[in-house]
Amino acid sequence: MSSVTDTIAHGATGIRIADSLREAILAGEYEPGARIRQEDLAEAHGASRLPVRDALRQLEAEGLVTLVANTGAWVSRLSLAECEEMYQIRERIEPLLLRYNVPLLEDEQLDRLDELATAMEHTDDVERFLTLDREFHLACYGAARTSLLGDTVLQLWNRTQHYRRAFMRVFRPSDRSVHHEHHLFVAALRRRDADECERILAAHIRRTRLELARHPEIFAD
Amino acid sequence: MSSVTDTIAHGATGIRIADSLREAILAGEYEPGARIRQEDLAEAHGASRLPVRDALRQLEAEGLVTLVANTGAWVSRLSLAECEEMYQIRERIEPLLLRYNVPLLEDEQLDRLDELATAMEHTDDVERFLTLDREFHLACYGAARTSLLGDTVLQLWNRTQHYRRAFMRVFRPSDRSVHHEHHLFVAALRRRDADECERILAAHIRRTRLELARHPEIFAD
DNA sequence: GTAACGCCGATTGTTTACAATCGCAACGGC
DNA sequence: GCCGTTGCGATTGTAAACAATCGGCGTTAC
Numbered sequence: 392m393s394s395v396t397d398t399i400a401h402g403a404t405g406i407r408i409a410d411s412l413r414e415a416i417l418a419g420e421y422e423p424g425a426r427i428r429q430e431d432l433a434e435a436h437g438a439s440r441l442p443v444r445d446a447l448r449q450l451e452a453e454g455l456v457t458l459v460a461n462t463g464a465w466v467s468r469l470s471l472a473e474c475e476e477m478y479q480i481r482e483r484i485e486p487l488l489l490r491y492n493v494p495l496l497e498d499e500q501l502d503r504l505d506e507l508a509t510a511m512e513h514t515d516d517v518e519r520f521l522t523l524d525r526e527f528h529l530a531c532y533g534a535a536r537t538s539l540l541g542d543t544v545l546q547l548w549n550r551t552q553h554y555r556r557a558f559m560r561v562f563r564p565s566d567r568s569v570h571h572e573h574h575l576f577v578a579a580l581r582r583r584d585a586d587e588c589e590r591i592l593a594a595h596i597r598r599t600r601l602e603l604a605r606h607p608e609i610f611a612d
Numbered sequence: 613m614s615s616v617t618d619t620i621a622h623g624a625t626g627i628r629i630a631d632s633l634r635e636a637i638l639a640g641e642y643e644p645g646a647r648i649r650q651e652d653l654a655e656a657h658g659a660s661r662l663p664v665r666d667a668l669r670q671l672e673a674e675g676l677v678t679l680v681a682n683t684g685a686w687v688s689r690l691s692l693a694e695c696e697e698m699y700q701i702r703e704r705i706e707p708l709l710l711r712y713n714v715p716l717l718e719d720e721q722l723d724r725l726d727e728l729a730t731a732m733e734h735t736d737d738v739e740r741f742l743t744l745d746r747e748f749h750l751a752c753y754g755a756a757r758t759s760l761l762g763d764t765v766l767q768l769w770n771r772t773q774h775y776r777r778a779f780m781r782v783f784r785p786s787d788r789s790v791h792h793e794h795h796l797f798v799a800a801l802r803r804r805d806a807d808e809c810e811r812i813l814a815a816h817i818r819r820t821r822l823e824l825a826r827h828p829e830i831f832a833d
Numbered sequence: 834g835t836a837a838c839g840c841c842g843a844t845t846g847t848t849t850a851c852a853a854t855c856g857c858a859a860c861g862g863c
Numbered sequence: 864g865c866c867g868t869t870g871c872g873a874t875t876g877t878a879a880a881c882a883a884t885c886g887g888c889g890t891t892a893c
Contacts, residue, residue, distance in 0.1 A: 442847075
């Protein structure tokens with residue numbers, strides 16, 4: 392076959408559609424609450440509706456899509472209470488995942504983290520900030536081969552992605568403390584000070600949750 | 613229709629199969645690593661293979677089933693490292709879920725907890741102990757309407773169910789401290805002492821994890 | 834005797850066609 | 864004019880048939 396992605400790989404159609412749709416949702420191409428029609432998706436991918444159903448079920452399990460029997464599929468929408476719940480979970484398990492990674496991160500990766508933190512300081516574009524922030528956090532977690540924790544954290548990030556975007560649009564941090572904290576965090580990583588890392592990370596997530604709670608209009612029906 | 617469950621409810625076949633299979637796996641009717649053939653399941657439920665595929669994908673998302681493209685489905689198997697990871701997650705988020713519930717539990721439910729703790733003291737049957745223990749813990753979490761946390765905790769319980777069973781078969785607690793702790797825990801609940809409750813619960817989960825690590829033979833390939 | 838190759842059966846993935854269900858709009862009664 | 868009802872269209876759920884893939888077995892060459 393000429394192209395790598397021209398891929399008629401049997402048994403992977405559903406996965407491919409799921410990946411594609413997940414990316415589209417995370418990129419903000421679909422708003423929460425947007426209807427997803429099976430046939431549209433099927434046609435867009437040149438496939439039948441069945442792999443689409445597989446994909447939708449997959450994304451439902453990840454919490455990105457809400458299915459209702461005999462009725463249809465929608466992009467999942469979160470209430471403020473649900474979002475706060477997710478942030479509370481993140482606050483408790485991301486430090487754990489971080490602890491797995493602290494001893495494994497190489498200097499090279501730490502340098503990359505500093506780069507990302509600096510890049511975040513110097514951008515005003517929301518989309519770019521989101522991308523950098525996501526890469527920053529996930530890079531902290533990429534060293535350890537955790538089988539379950541990593542997936543769980545990624546899911547929590549994905550499910551809250553849209554609200555992080557909406558939040559960034561209304562909340563422009565006036566002070567530079569957020570960025571300062573990023574560098575402090577990397578410094579603690581370099582010292583392999585797991586306790587301090589956990590503390591900073593937990594505080595960071597908690598602060599975001601509290602700020603989010605001050606903007607209930609984001610979750611307006 | 614005559615019976616309530618005679619149910620040809622359209623759009624629910626897959627869910628019904630998933631529920632049935634989940635229960636069978638949790639009950640220990642399938643060993644981890646056991647092969648699951650789509651056609652067998654379909655025939656057993658008098659349905660086609662399509663709802664079965666939906667059900668398998670559902671359970672895969674829950675972590676109970678492992679799917680491999682073009683090859684088949686197996687009951688998920690955990691390594692010791694993965695199991696420890698899950699217990700560490702539980703140790704961090706179950707106390708959080710408990711905190712949601714402490715102020716909401718009624719006296720009636722607390723009485724039920726004491727009953728369950730007492731019943732656990734007086735049984736030697738592993739299956740019965742597992743059932744009681746599960747009801748005990750889930751009853752602690754049933755009062756709060758948490759949208760995500762409750763599901764996550766339930767999934768962790770389900771994924772580790774088989775290893776809890778295997779563990780109980782080799783580990784018969786010689787002392788009564790475990791049971792004593794249950795009653796201490798309920799007493800703390802009655803005082804609405806959330807901090808103490810969190811502490812006892814976290815210690816309980818941690819201790820189980822450490823004991824589990826002393827029995828690697830449970831996870832032998 | 835051993836290892837590599839190729840065939841064949843079993844099982845899964847996909848497409849096509851059909852049946853059941855739900856939401857919405859138009860109609861008629863009050 | 865408002866509300867309940869009924870029929871239609873759109874969309875989803877299911878079944879049966881077909882195509883592709885994987886693993887095991889026997890064969891063959893070295």
